[in-house]
Amino acid sequence: MLRLLAGISAGVVACAVTSGALTRGEEGAASPAPTRPLLVRGGLPASERPSYGGTLVAELGELEEAWQPRLPASRGLDAELSSVTSETLVRLDERGEPQPWLAESWERDATMKKWKFHLRPGVKFHDGTPLAPQTAIEALHRPDLRPTATSDGFQVELPQPSPTLPADLTLRTARLFRMVNSGEQGTGPFRVDTWDFQKAGGRITMSANAEYWGGRPFVDAVDVRLDRTARDRLIDLQVGKADVIEIPAEMARRASDEKIRVESTPPVELLMLVFRYDSAASANVRLREALSHAIDRAAIVNLVLQKEGEAASGLLPQWISGTEFLHPDPSDPAAARALVNEIGPAATLVLSYYSDDELQKAAAERIAVNAREAGIVINLRAIPSSQTEKLGQKDRTIADAYLMRIDLRSPLARLALAGVLVDLNGFIDKEDIALDESSDATTVYEREKSVLESYRVIPIAHLPRVYGLGPRVRNWSMPPGAAMNGLPLADVWLEREAQ
């Protein structure tokens, strides 16, 4: 077992042999050894020694758009799960630096147009197919890169310089998987056995991949349920029916009060208010600005989110962009009232939100109260998320603004903002969406500022992802930089006595 060959420290040690990319000059990167926990013999109590076996029961958020293993994942929860079944060529480490994963190393030429990736040897898909150059090209599903096979990998030749191509390949849209008999076959530590989210509301069973190139996971299987409400998940965790649950941010505090082990990621989600582009009621930028000033973000974080999150003045949180502090806190009720008085009587705004998202509902209600205090009338309109697929254009145009939650897909500011802007396609100007690979931090900041100053998007809060862990779960580790790498299920073991 590869796992047994890895170094150890107390308990579980994340053996990131490579701390950052080992580059060969400007052209390449050395391949790090995969991080694997190892069993430690002697010196540790039995309860802290890694052990194999058991089925980990995970209850995650209820999503209508359930993860389809056969499709490229794009949403947070999808990424959480898909990361354990399929992997990317490159992965970000805890510092947010691209590190070799399925690609053992890579190199580029001086123009940064030609890139060559060397595949990690010994990697197999779940169906036993080795990760060969041609297989990798097919499994990448990125014809836009126009990859060509090499002896130990493939190379791509781009029309424009792409200095951040390895980082781009960390996104889940770049994961490798093969379609076999209509089923997705990845290279991850777990393979999907069944999924029936469409019938039973969402349930996935996965088993450990014994041939995993990084070593067999500790748990034998993972049972994922997606059909439990937040309250039910808490109860299940407390009574031992679940080992890992996803907790809505607004309930994290209560969970802590109830002595539940709570693990939070840095803010990886943006709660924002978006105006419909063709809404006449919200056409006045001064009104949108007034509303932005009227919203008491601190109160939303303190009361609604129970302090689990951060008031947002920018689209990206400070830990990703590093520039959020440059955006002034827009919350200013007095300024809002002054603007409303200046505008005069304004039309009633209709704010829409997903009714089954308690956070959105509570935030929308608070926003309505804030707005009313400033003299802006907001009518709330709940849209059942179960009907979102059925909503036609007419239904969508009923609202003047929407309360939205979007995932920040990467800890890299450019990629994160690009993802946000893609999600805002249709709500902001097209030139604001464009963000090419050559954009530096200043460009990202300027683009973000441009979007904010249009007041077509009003950031409210940045939310973390919160997990509750059962008493038998060991070695749960989600460092900030790896917060978007998915659930660390491969490293988790279950305490034997509690099994």
Add this chain to the structure above:
Amino acid sequence: MTFRSRLFWLFTFFVLLAVGIVAAGVTLVTRNAFEELDARRTDALVAQFREEFKQRGQEAALQVKGIADAEATTRMAIELMRPNADASTYYWDARNVASAHQLDILDFVATDGTIISSAEWPARAGYKLTWVTNSQDWASAGAFLTRMETQDGPTLGLMAVASAVPVADKRVYVVGGKKLGKDFLSTLALSEGMRALVYLNLDKDFSSDALLDANGPVQEAERFAPLVEQVRQAPNEQTAGITWSSDPASAESFHLLPLQGRTNELLGVLLIGASQRERVVVEHRIILLAVGVAGIGLLLGAILSWWGAARITQPVTKLVYGAKQVAAGNWNARVDVRSKDDIGQLAAAFNKMTEELVEQRDRLVQSERVAAWRELARRLAHELKNPLFPLQITVENLRRARKKDAEEFDEVFDESTETLLAEIENLKGIIGRFSDFARMPKPELRPVDVNEVVRTVVRLFEAQFSAVGRPPITPELHLESNLPAIQADPLLLHRAIENLVLNAMDAMPSGGVLALATSKHDGIVLIEIVDTGSGLTPEECERLFTPYYTTKQHGTGLGLAVVQSVISDHGGTISVESEAGVGTTFRIELPIKPAVDPQRTAKTAASAPTPPAAPRPRVHDAPRAAANDAPADTPSDGAPNSAETMAA
């Protein structure tokens, strides 16, 4: 209107009257019963509402008190008193506690009125609820109705306020209660056809969304605006009604109960509606039943009236028919009525009357016939006696002359035989006139110009009108031009007019004016002969056309009888009007086309074995004093004007 029709309409009237009175009475009683029932049900529902209101209020007060006294609330009060207290910890507490206590509304409020946590509107946390802090004596306030602001808009809440244990003279208020909305209404037990609504928003303008029933917003809520306004103007219990459509069954009556708050401010209106459909349907059915009964009654009335009329009016009809028969001269008419009631007795009396009339008529005819024969015998005797006496004298003279010499005898014999022959001729004449009357010739009809006949007659008598030795008579003709020709026998018509002219001349011995006029009227031709003679008495007019009746010393009494016979044979009529001192007018009406078969009439007249009873002429009622003689009876001196002459 016939008796049958009267009977039908009378019967119908009484049937409709009876049915109408019964239907109106039943409808009135039904309506009163329904109104009384509605009133009882409404009172019961109002009482139920009040009881439910009171009970819910007590429950809310107890629950709020329990929450305020709970240890968790006390801990909250203590925690909030600490420096840098974090109130956000309690943000969701109100919702959880409210859910556990099944309260719709629950707020934790700090001493300064700041909302710590709100179940019905969590987003209001941090804002003020100042009215809670205005009173310090919530313990005695109990439950009350008040207006609460929620994120869905204002609503009425059955609320109670309690204070947690004061900590350092600071309090945490617990404000809780239940919404007075559709859930509250759904707990009321409603009878069939009743419903309860509540109007919650008492803003100045009526809001349709604020009117709820147990299922939520009410359709056509704007129709209730006048009712709400009515209570707003006078906040006391009232009744009003709404008719939802042109259908009376859609009517609904409402009992309006004002909902008032702690200071008697008007906060809402409870509307308890009772559908009038059931009552209207029952009334409708009653009316339908009444119409049906009336229809059956009318049908029955028609049948009964027909039957009754048949029973009652048939004998009467028979009596009427019999009377008409009698009036038409059929005195043998009988009424066949077998009943023994009044109508039967009347019919029997009628039959007896007609029998007696026939008997009396027969006796009268017989007596008239005898009288006529006697008159005829008297006339014959009188006519025959006059020539017989000279014959007797002449024969006796002849006997005495045989004793004289032959020459003298011969002279006497010649004179006697001449006398005998003359008298015998006279007898033959008398016999001939009677014979002519008995054998009136039948008219031979052909188109006749009446005016021409009249002119001919007048020309015939022109010489006599102005004859020497007698006062002149002035003839005047008033003949209508374009008079149509009539079907008549010109000779008989000439003879009849001639007789009347002669009669008129005899009536004017002192002269005068004789006017003859013709005219056309409705299918007849009218001939009028008017003299200015001394006139006739009514009695004379009555018998004027009776054969052998005459007022003249030497008349036969056949002249006017002949005229009447001729006119009758032509299907016409003759009448006379006379006035003493003024004159006499004869009017002849002849059909342009005779309806009567003159041959049959002639045959009937000819076959009469005995002198017929004189048909009664049409005599006007004007007083008549003239005593004109029948001119035909009296041959004038040398004038060819006697009836006898014409008859010959």
